[in-house]
Amino acid sequence: MQTLTEQIDSGTLWTFAGGIHPPENKTLSNQTPIDTLPLPEQFYIPITQHIGQPGSLLVKVGDRVSKGQPLTQPSAPMALPVHAPTSGTIEAIGDWVSAHPSGLPETTITLKPDGEDRWCSLTRRDSLAGMNNTEILATILNAGIAGLGGATFPSHIKLNPIQPVKYLLINAAECEPYITADDTLMREFASEIVQGLTVLDKLLSPERILFAIEDNKPQAIAAIEQAVKTSDFDPKQLQVKVIPTKYPSGSEKQLVQILTGQEVPSGKIPAQLGMVMQNVGSVFAIKRALFDGEPLIERVVTVTGQRTKQPGNYWVRLGSPIDWLLKQTRFNPQLLGQKVIIGGPMMGFTLPSLKAPVIKSTNCILVPSRKEMPGNARELNCIRCGECARACPQQLLPQQLYWHAKAKELDKAEALNLRDCIECGACAYVCPSDIPLVQYYRIAKSALRQEALKQQASDRAKIRFDARQARLEKEKQERENRHKAAAAKRKASAPAADSDAVQAALARIKKAKPETDSEQDMAALRAQRKAEARARKAEKAATDTASAGADPKSDAVAAAIARAKAKKAAQNSDNTAPDPKKAAVAAAIARAKAKQAATKGEPAASETPAQPTETTAKAGDNKRNAAVAAAIAKAKAKQAAAKGETTASETPAQPTETTAKAGDNKRNAAVAAAIAKAKAKQAAAKGETAAIETPTQPATDAEPVQAAEAAAPADPKKAAIARAIAKAKAKQA
Structure with a gap:
C-alpha cells in the first residue's frame, strides 16, 4: 500500500464534500497587466491591519517620515508594525472610519505625501547565507507581513510551528469569483514567488512543497511551472498541483483535503497535522522583505464589476482611500446607486463608507451592476429543502444553525459546531428563500466570542481571587507558626525553678481558704x-x-x-x-x-x-x-x-x-x-x-x-x- 507521500508524488488528488460552481466572472480584470497608480492626496493608515494586538506608536503629529519607515512597533506576540507608504508629514493621529462591516472608527495615522516618494534605508540581499531562522523570522515580523489571502494572520508566527512540518502548501487557488489579484501576480512575478519559497524552505525544511493552482488559470500555471524548472528546487520536492475549479477549494481546510486527503479535525489547525499553508501573495511579500529589504506597504488589488470603466488589477499603497481608488478606474462614487463590496461576492461585505482605506486584507473592490447582483432580495421562510446542507463544505447543518442563531440559542448552535463554519456563503448562494444565512452565523459567532471573552475575564478574576486567598492563608499560617515558635522558645529558655515556684504558689492559693477557716x-x-x-x-x-x-x-x-x-x-x-x-x-x-x-x-x-x-x-x-x-x-x-x-x-x-x-x-x-x-x-x-x-x-x-x-x-x-x-x-x- 502506498504511503501518503507516494500518493502525492504519483499525482493523486482528493476532493471535499459539498461546494458549488458560481459564475467566475474573472475575465473582467485578468486581461490586462497590473497597473501602478499615482499617490493620493492623503493616506489613512490604521495601526491594526491584522489579527492580533496593535503596535505602539513611534511617531507624533508633525513628524516627517520616509517611505517604508515604521510608524508603530510590535509590543505583543500577535502584534505587527505598519509602515509609511510614502514620504511625507504626519498630519493627524486619531479615529477614522474602518474597512469593516460595522464601519466603526479605529485609531488611524493620517499622512500627507510630499511627492518625493523617498525610501528609508533598506537592507538588500542576494541570498540567505549567514542568516539563521531567528533572524529570518525577525525580518518577516519587522516587515509587517500577514496572510494576504484575507485572514491576515501574522506570518512570523505561522512560519514558526512547534512540531516539524512535513508538507508546505502554497495556496494559489483563488477560488472566489471576480478576484484575479493572485492570478496576475503569478503571471508577472513567478520567479520572485519561487525565490520567496527558498525562504520558507530554509525556515521549515518540509518534505514536500505543494503549489496548488485552480485549472481556470492556465497562464499562471505555465509561468509557475517554468519558474520551478529554472530554480534550484528538486522537482520532486516542489510540485505544482493543478486542482479542479470548485468553490471553496481555496479554503484552508478544503485545500488540505484536496492535496493530502486528510481532514482537519474540528477545533484543530493544519499545523497539528504537520502542515503549513501560505498564500501566494504572502510568499511574494516575504521575498521582497528578505531580499529587497522592503516592508509590506502595498499590494495587488482587483477593481472589477460592470459598473467600472477600467476593471483590472492595481498596485495600491496601503492607506489609500477607497473612493480615491474608484476614481482612478474612471468611476464616480457620487453617482453610485449600488453598493460597493470589499472582497468577492461570496465572502465579501458591503462597505458602509467609501472613505475607508485599503488595508492588508483588501484583495478586491467589487462594484457590481443590478444585473450582476440584483440586491437584497426579500427574505422568505425556510422551506426545509436541504440544499444548504448539501452545499456546505464543512458538512454542517446550516438549517438548524440558522434556527438556533435566529433564536439566539447560542449553546445549541455551538453544540452543532457553529465555530467550524468558514463563512464561505455556499449555503446562502443555494438558498431558494434568499435567507442571508452567513449573516446570522456571523452574528452568532460574534456573540460567542463575546461570551468567551467574558468567561476568560471571569476565569482570570477567579484565578487572582484564589491566589489572593492562598496568599492570605499562607501569611496567616506563617504568623501562627512564628507565634508557636516564639512560645516554644520562651518555654525552653525559662529555668525550671520558675516553674516550680509557680506551682508552689498555686498550691498555696488553693490551701489558703481552708487555713483561713481554721484560723477563724x-x-x-x-x-x-x-x-x-x-x-x-x-x-x-x-x-x-x-x-x-x-x-x-x-x-x-x-x-x-x-x-x-x-x-x-x-x-x-x-x-x-x-x-x-x-x-x-x-x-x-x-x-x-x-x-x-x-x-x-x-x-x-x-x-x-x-x-x-x-x-x-x-x-x-x-x-x-x-x-x-x-x-x-x-x-x-x-x-x-x-x-x-x-x-x-x-x-x-x-x-x-x-x-x-x-x-x-x-x-x-x-x-x-x-x-x-x-x-x-x-x-x-x-x-x-x-x-x-x-x-x-x-x-x-x-x-x-x-x-x-x-x-x-x-x-x-x-x-x-x-x-x-x-x-x-x-x-x-
Whole structure:
C-alpha cells in the first residue's frame, strides 16, 4: 500500500464534500497587466491591519517620515508594525472610519505625501547565507507581513510551528469569483514567488512543497511551472498541483483535503497535522522583505464589476482611500446607486463608507451592476429543502444553525459546531428563500466570542481571587507558626525553678481558704476562753466587794449569770459571725463588760430613768428575788447577743409609776437611794443622762427590773449582786 507521500508524488488528488460552481466572472480584470497608480492626496493608515494586538506608536503629529519607515512597533506576540507608504508629514493621529462591516472608527495615522516618494534605508540581499531562522523570522515580523489571502494572520508566527512540518502548501487557488489579484501576480512575478519559497524552505525544511493552482488559470500555471524548472528546487520536492475549479477549494481546510486527503479535525489547525499553508501573495511579500529589504506597504488589488470603466488589477499603497481608488478606474462614487463590496461576492461585505482605506486584507473592490447582483432580495421562510446542507463544505447543518442563531440559542448552535463554519456563503448562494444565512452565523459567532471573552475575564478574576486567598492563608499560617515558635522558645529558655515556684504558689492559693477557716475557728475559741476568764474575774471581784455577810447562793447565781453570758456571746460569735472581725467584736464586748464589772464595782442595776422613782416593794423571799434578777439578766444578754444592740434602748425613759405600800423599812430606802446615786454617777461620767430619749415607747423590759428592785430586800449581798448585773448591762450598752 502506498504511503501518503507516494500518493502525492504519483499525482493523486482528493476532493471535499459539498461546494458549488458560481459564475467566475474573472475575465473582467485578468486581461490586462497590473497597473501602478499615482499617490493620493492623503493616506489613512490604521495601526491594526491584522489579527492580533496593535503596535505602539513611534511617531507624533508633525513628524516627517520616509517611505517604508515604521510608524508603530510590535509590543505583543500577535502584534505587527505598519509602515509609511510614502514620504511625507504626519498630519493627524486619531479615529477614522474602518474597512469593516460595522464601519466603526479605529485609531488611524493620517499622512500627507510630499511627492518625493523617498525610501528609508533598506537592507538588500542576494541570498540567505549567514542568516539563521531567528533572524529570518525577525525580518518577516519587522516587515509587517500577514496572510494576504484575507485572514491576515501574522506570518512570523505561522512560519514558526512547534512540531516539524512535513508538507508546505502554497495556496494559489483563488477560488472566489471576480478576484484575479493572485492570478496576475503569478503571471508577472513567478520567479520572485519561487525565490520567496527558498525562504520558507530554509525556515521549515518540509518534505514536500505543494503549489496548488485552480485549472481556470492556465497562464499562471505555465509561468509557475517554468519558474520551478529554472530554480534550484528538486522537482520532486516542489510540485505544482493543478486542482479542479470548485468553490471553496481555496479554503484552508478544503485545500488540505484536496492535496493530502486528510481532514482537519474540528477545533484543530493544519499545523497539528504537520502542515503549513501560505498564500501566494504572502510568499511574494516575504521575498521582497528578505531580499529587497522592503516592508509590506502595498499590494495587488482587483477593481472589477460592470459598473467600472477600467476593471483590472492595481498596485495600491496601503492607506489609500477607497473612493480615491474608484476614481482612478474612471468611476464616480457620487453617482453610485449600488453598493460597493470589499472582497468577492461570496465572502465579501458591503462597505458602509467609501472613505475607508485599503488595508492588508483588501484583495478586491467589487462594484457590481443590478444585473450582476440584483440586491437584497426579500427574505422568505425556510422551506426545509436541504440544499444548504448539501452545499456546505464543512458538512454542517446550516438549517438548524440558522434556527438556533435566529433564536439566539447560542449553546445549541455551538453544540452543532457553529465555530467550524468558514463563512464561505455556499449555503446562502443555494438558498431558494434568499435567507442571508452567513449573516446570522456571523452574528452568532460574534456573540460567542463575546461570551468567551467574558468567561476568560471571569476565569482570570477567579484565578487572582484564589491566589489572593492562598496568599492570605499562607501569611496567616506563617504568623501562627512564628507565634508557636516564639512560645516554644520562651518555654525552653525559662529555668525550671520558675516553674516550680509557680506551682508552689498555686498550691498555696488553693490551701489558703481552708487555713483561713481554721484560723477563724481558733480565734473564736480564744475569744470564748478569754470571755470566760474575764467573767470569772468579774465574779470574783464582785464577791470581794460584797459584804462579809453575803449569801453564798447569791454569789453562785451572779457567777452563773456571767458565765452564761460569756458562753452565749461565744456561741453567737461562732454561729452567726464566723468572720474574724465579728469574733473580735464579740470578744471585745465581753472584755469590756468584765473590765467594767471588775474596776468600778458599782451596782449593775437595770437601766431605769435618771429621775428617781418612788417604789414600794413588798417583803419577798430572797430566792424569788435572785431568780427574777437572773432571768432578767439572761434575757437581756441573749437579746444583746442576737441583735447586736443594748437592752437599754428598749427600755422607755418615761418613769413607771408604781404603788408602794407603806411601811418600807430603812433598808429598802437605802437600796433605792444607792441605785439612784449609782445611775447619776454613771450618767455624769459618760456625759449623758441615763434616761433613754424615747419616752413615748411603752415600757417593756424595764418593768421586770423595777419589780425586782421593788421586791429586793435591803440586804447587802443582794445589793452587790444587783450592782454587778447593772454594771454588766451598762457596759454592754
